[in-house]
Amino acid sequence: MFPTVNTMLGYRLLFGVYTGIVPDGLDDLGLGDVDWAGDKTILLDYVKGRTAEESRTLTPRATRLLQQWTDHSALARQFAPPDLRDALWVRYDSHGRGPWVARPATGNTIRQWVAARGLVGDDGEPLALNMHRIRTTYDSMRDRRVWAGSRRATLDPNRSPQVEGDHYLGAGTPKQRALVDEIIAEAQNDMLRRAEPPVVLAGEDVVELVRDYPQKVASLGLNDEALAALVGGARDVFTAACGDQLSGLHGxxxxxxxxxxxxxxxxxxxxxxxxxxxxxxxxxxxxARQWDQMTQAEFMGVFGRYDQRLAEILTPDAHFTSKALLAAAAQVTDDDTELPLRPEEGTR
Incomplete structure (x- = not known):
């Protein structure tokens, strides 16, 4: 009937994970800080000790949890002293100064809660639960960006490297392990392809290709007629001549x-x-147009590696003469209509 400190701690920990609000912001919450905007949305006001008053619109999951806690503690509030009824984390505690308490749980209470539930770390000792690290768990759950430059690429302080590896990299069944191995192999091949220098011909001669890139010619497996078509333009795509459009590298x-x-x-x-x-x-x-309309992080994540390769190809006198580069630049009108773009890829 009356939630105890053990019940309250379960709600509070989960609420911290769902919202990412730091402990000093959760400790002093009251019912007056919960502002319902409709039937399914809550605007929560809280005070962060190191800054000032802040507010946050709760996610549906956090909203349901908070509603469940207020329903669970509603009867207790009727019997609590008037000065404690508006405290969000009010609970019944017959062993403390109580029986009604609204103050934050002490470190000793948290350790007892961990021991009562048998929570242990990799060393077999009771889990050292740091309330201030709950925000890290919230950030890791919210972050859905690519791994490069992502905060999720670092270990969760509440987990050891072994637990992280078992949770995110462990594969249980042979089929799962085969899929993981395939993903790793594809990633390694992709990295090797990026490291290969671009194949650039200063002229358009099959003899030059065979002479300067014998390994490339061998890997393509093309006969003389196909090589002539490759160099002559019969296999051109927008930015290059393609050795085999049906190879399935990207489809x-x-x-x-x-x-x-x-x-x-x-x-x-x-x-x-x-x-x-x-x-x-x-x-x-x-x-260049994309760079102007995107943030640096966005541009580097989407176009960065391609822009670097393009700069390598178009470096004056590295592959093409400055005169040839200037003549090509003079044909550019700097407009999206010059490229085969999809509507969402436009810059105007």
Missing amino acids: PKGKPCPARPWVCLLCPLALFTPRHLPNLMRLRAFF
Whole structure:
């Protein structure tokens, strides 16, 4: 009937994980800080000790939990002293100064709560639960960005490296392990492809390709007729000549490659020649427009590696002469209509 400190701690810990509010913000919450905006939304006001008063719109999950706690503690509030009835975490405690308490739980109470539930760490000792680290768990659950530059890439302080590895990297069944191995192999191959230098011909001669890139020619497995088509333009895509559009590197095998124009910059099947310079310049202008409308982190996450490869290809006198680069740049009008873009990829 009356929630005890053990029940309250369970609610409070879960509420902290769901909202990310620091302990000093949770300790002094009252019913007056809970502002219902409709039937399913709560605007919560709280005071963060190191800053000032803040507010947050709770997620549906946090809203349901808070409603469940207020319903659970409603009867207790009727019997609590008038000065404690508005405290959010009011509970019955016959062993303390109580029997009615609203103050934060002490460290000793938390340790007793952990021991009563048999929570232990990897060392077999009672789990050292740090209330101030609950926000880290909230951030890790909320973060859904890519791993590169993500806060989720660091270990949760409430977990050991072994637990993190078992939880996120462990695969239980042989099929799951095979899928994980396949993902790892694909990632490693992708990294190797990125490390390979671009295949750039200063001219458009099959003899030059065979002479300067014998390993590349061997890996493509093309005969003389196919090599002539590759260098001559019969296999051109927007930014390069493609060794095999049906190879399935970026889509189903046996079907035309669905990759976007900039993806070709890092593809091992791509061959860049002087006739591709105007389109490469158009792609550089497109990257510049994207840079102007995106944050640095967003741009580097989406286009960064392609922009670096493009800069490597278009470095003056590295592959093409400055005169050829200037002539190609003169053909660029700096407009989205120059590229085969989807509507959502436009910059205007």
